[in-house]
Amino acid sequence: MSRVVTFGEIMMRLATPGFARFQQAMPGSVNVTFAGAEASIAASLAYLGADAAFVTALPDHAIADACIADLRSIGVETKHILRTTEGRLGIYFLEHGANQRGGNVIYDREGAAVALTPAAAYDWTAIFTGCEWFVISGITPAISRNAAEVALFAVQEAERRGIKVVCDMNYRTKLWRWEPSLSARDLATRTMKDLLRHVTVFVGGISDAIAMLGVDGAGDLHTVAKQITAQFPNLTHAAFTQRDGSSAAVQNFSGALYEKATDVLHTAPTFSITQIIDRLGAGDAFTAGLLFSILQGSSPAETIAFATAAGCLAHSIEGDFNYSTRAEIEALMQGDGGGRVSR
Numbered sequence: 001m002s003r004v005v006t007f008g009e010i011m012m013r014l015a016t017p018g019f020a021r022f023q024q025a026m027p028g029s030v031n032v033t034f035a036g037a038e039a040s041i042a043a044s045l046a047y048l049g050a051d052a053a054f055v056t057a058l059p060d061h062a063i064a065d066a067c068i069a070d071l072r073s074i075g076v077e078t079k080h081i082l083r084t085t086e087g088r089l090g091i092y093f094l095e096h097g098a099n100q101r102g103g104n105v106i107y108d109r110e111g112a113a114v115a116l117t118p119a120a121a122y123d124w125t126a127i128f129t130g131c132e133w134f135v136i137s138g139i140t141p142a143i144s145r146n147a148a149e150v151a152l153f154a155v156q157e158a159e160r161r162g163i164k165v166v167c168d169m170n171y172r173t174k175l176w177r178w179e180p181s182l183s184a185r186d187l188a189t190r191t192m193k194d195l196l197r198h199v200t201v202f203v204g205g206i207s208d209a210i211a212m213l214g215v216d217g218a219g220d221l222h223t224v225a226k227q228i229t230a231q232f233p234n235l236t237h238a239a240f241t242q243r244d245g246s247s248a249a250v251q252n253f254s255g256a257l258y259e260k261a262t263d264v265l266h267t268a269p270t271f272s273i274t275q276i277i278d279r280l281g282a283g284d285a286f287t288a289g290l291l292f293s294i295l296q297g298s299s300p301a302e303t304i305a306f307a308t309a310a311g312c313l314a315h316s317i318e319g320d321f322n323y324s325t326r327a328e329i330e331a332l333m334q335g336d337g338g339g340r341v342s343r
């Protein structure tokens, strides 16, 4: 199967146990995993059986070794991860939301190795050898001016080599601070508009498109998708996650895929999720599912159904990575969502 490369930051994720607030977390009770959008997409893809590599820069210490070992244990290729003497492993702290209380993320990632490492430090020829798809998210250009430059360089380099690019917009208002003269939103818009010129498949929620591209959210999704793909000629598809819900615990999750060549918006069935174990990484699971299905040569309707089912199942798994198999996702697509015990 074709090789996929993802590039971005991986962090240590420290989550309070269950639904505890930060103030309630006791030493010894914190749940430690590794997470980061592009790493999570690579992990999902590898878990589904795809040939997926993750590229980043990490400090040369034992915790970063553990992080790489975690990725490898899932089958992610890690041989192009740079080990540096400058920069740190980022951390993010998480308390899950429950009922009417939303979740909260606190980042502690300033000065991460990948934020500081310049494009010239990576061997892009080796990284892109045999690669058919490159994946990046809007988080990478948000973390530092340098990372924004590396992200732009990487997508340009991918395009030059005939590699298709998926970009998951992932707007994070708490990031995008590296140009103090601009608001987070203006900085994101300016940066992402440059990046999207080199992107083949747009992925995001409607709120990402409003915040980062200034699209008019009042229109229906078909109109929004047409607007986005018309603005960036390289885009062949635009995929959207859709959520609405009455609380942090009850969400309707769905997806839609617009194909520019046919001007058709394909929509997936909506899943009603009534007990969210962990919603972080559901968007990454959706993107990985989308790309995995594209790699299989599936139709747009099958592709969006697979991506949406993958994103749905990710809500049932603690941590950002989606440990759902292809068979489990396909079973859900076929209506087996009853949560029965397999025995």
Ligand SMILES: O=C(O)C(=O)C[C@H](O)[C@H](O)CO
Pocket: 035, 036, 037, 038, 040, 092, 139, 170, 172, 280, 281, 282, 283, 284, 320
């Ligand atoms: O928010 C970020 O920067 C992350 O990459 C953390 C999570 O892994 C990501 O939000 C999930 O999409």
